Structures are given as C-alpha cells and as structure tokens.
Amino acid sequence: MDIADLSDNIISRRWKERCANLPDDKRKKLETFEHSDYQLQVIKRKRIYPQPGDIFQINPREDIYFYGIYSSGTVFEPQFYEGCAQMMKKNGLPILNWIWFGLWQREGGICCYTYGMSAFGKDEMEVLDADAKPSDVRDFLLNLVDYVLENDIVLNDGETIGFSAEDKHAITRSKGAALPGMTLKIEY
Incomplete structure (x- = not known):
C-alpha cells in the first residue's frame, strides 16, 4: 500500500500522520501489509463499546495498525465505507454503510x-x-x-x-x- 495513493479525507490524513511518525521498519511492514501473511488474531474487547460513527484503530500485534469505521454493529474498512458513500453522488443511498x-x-x-x-x-x-x-x-x-x-x-x-x-x-x-x-x- 503506497501511503501517497490514499484519498484525502480525515481517516487518510490521520493514517499518513501516524505512518510518518513510525520507525522505518514499521512503515515498511505497513506498506507491504496487504501482500503479507499478517492476520488479526484476537481483538480484545474493551469495557466501552464503540458507538455508530466511531473511527478507531486496532493494534493486533507488532505495532501494525488498522483504521476502521464502526457502523451497524460492524467495523468497515475505510476504503469500503468511502466507496459505498459514493452512491450519494449518484443520488443513491449508502445502504451498505447504514x-x-x-x-x-x-x-x-x-x-x-x-x-x-x-x-x-x-x-x-x-x-x-x-x-x-x-x-x-x-x-x-x-x-x-x-x-x-x-x-x-x-x-x-x-x-x-x-x-x-x-x-x-x-x-x-x-x-x-x-x-x-x-x-x-x-x-x-
């Protein structure tokens, strides 16, 4: 994943800022994350449950980060969420986001x-x-x-x-x- 290719929105700006501050070895891991064998093994439940519209990060292991958007009881990948929101440009409803x-x-x-x-x-x-x-x-x-x-x-x-x-x-x-x-x- 090339950080420069991400679209310009609040999630991608936070992602870019976070990546820019990571050590070089961690940044390289992140850039090759999509083509690697990293998997989310366990996500520990916190006492506070996410609320619809929350944007948060999951730190599965080895300081690899994933940003997601919580909606409808589900965590959506930002690119998927943004793609579904594009329906509104065609006067459609972003049903899959809701x-x-x-x-x-x-x-x-x-x-x-x-x-x-x-x-x-x-x-x-x-x-x-x-x-x-x-x-x-x-x-x-x-x-x-x-x-x-x-x-x-x-x-x-x-x-x-x-x-x-x-x-x-x-x-x-x-x-x-x-x-x-x-x-x-x-x-x-």
Missing part, C-alpha cells in the same frame, strides 16, 4: 437479516429459509431496504410487497429469528 446484511443457512434454506433499520425508525427485516443463492437473497433484501428507506415506506404485518404488480411477497411481523425483538419476515 445497514448490515447478515446471512446464514439453516435446514430450511438461506436466511438473511438486516441490522440498522431501527436507526431509521423501521423494523428490522428477515428472509427465512429461501431456496436461493445467498447473494440473491441478500440482493433481494438490499433492494427492499433501499425502496423502504428511499421512499420512507412503513411495512405492516399482513401486507405484501413486490417489485411489480405480479410480484408479491407476504410480510409477517413476529419474534426475530436472528435478532432479539420483533422483526418483519419477508417471504422470498
């Missing part, structure tokens, strides 16, 4: 949930037991989230939603399968 899409598989099929909708006053959503590829299920839920947030839609128990007049997906509000509390189950 909402986490969790995937898992159980006996009935692929499941997906959102985490972050409550920040917008919306119920979290889940798709359960879909007979589809994980990426298709995630994209389906991502498109629904985009529609709901873009148009400030309130989804209710017993309604249907779809991408066309013929496309109808039942909505059920019940106890969450992946999340605590009540969530909206969207039929796939």
Whole structure:
C-alpha cells in the first residue's frame, strides 16, 4: 500500500500522520501489509463499546495498525465505507454503510437479516429459509431496504410487497429469528 495513493479525507490524513511518525521498519511492514501473511488474531474487547460513527484503530500485534469505521454493529474498512458513500453522488443511498446484511443457512434454506433499520425508525427485516443463492437473497433484501428507506415506506404485518404488480411477497411481523425483538419476515 503506497501511503501517497490514499484519498484525502480525515481517516487518510490521520493514517499518513501516524505512518510518518513510525520507525522505518514499521512503515515498511505497513506498506507491504496487504501482500503479507499478517492476520488479526484476537481483538480484545474493551469495557466501552464503540458507538455508530466511531473511527478507531486496532493494534493486533507488532505495532501494525488498522483504521476502521464502526457502523451497524460492524467495523468497515475505510476504503469500503468511502466507496459505498459514493452512491450519494449518484443520488443513491449508502445502504451498505447504514445497514448490515447478515446471512446464514439453516435446514430450511438461506436466511438473511438486516441490522440498522431501527436507526431509521423501521423494523428490522428477515428472509427465512429461501431456496436461493445467498447473494440473491441478500440482493433481494438490499433492494427492499433501499425502496423502504428511499421512499420512507412503513411495512405492516399482513401486507405484501413486490417489485411489480405480479410480484408479491407476504410480510409477517413476529419474534426475530436472528435478532432479539420483533422483526418483519419477508417471504422470498
């Protein structure tokens, strides 16, 4: 990673300042970090939990640093976060910066949930037991989230939603399968 190639923002400026003050051997390790076998082994939990929007560093070992942005219960790589934010230049919403899409598989099929909708006053959503590829299920839920947030839609128990007049997906509000509390189950 060539430090001079980083875009100019607060994260990259802090990164550059920090790197400039490191000893030469540490700076060289950092510049070759992406092409090395370094891994984050353990991140120790602190008493204070990060809050949405926090920017912080993780020091895994040997003074190698990683900067991240905490949002939706997840630490995002700054370049990923910035790339998703570029959607706003095209009048889109940076959904992947705001909402986490969790995937898992159980006996009935692929499941997906959102985490972050409550920040917008919306119920979290889940798709359960879909007979589809994980990426298709995630994209389906991502498109629904985009529609709901873009148009400030309130989804209710017993309604249907779809991408066309013929496309109808039942909505059920019940106890969450992946999340605590009540969530909206969207039929796939």
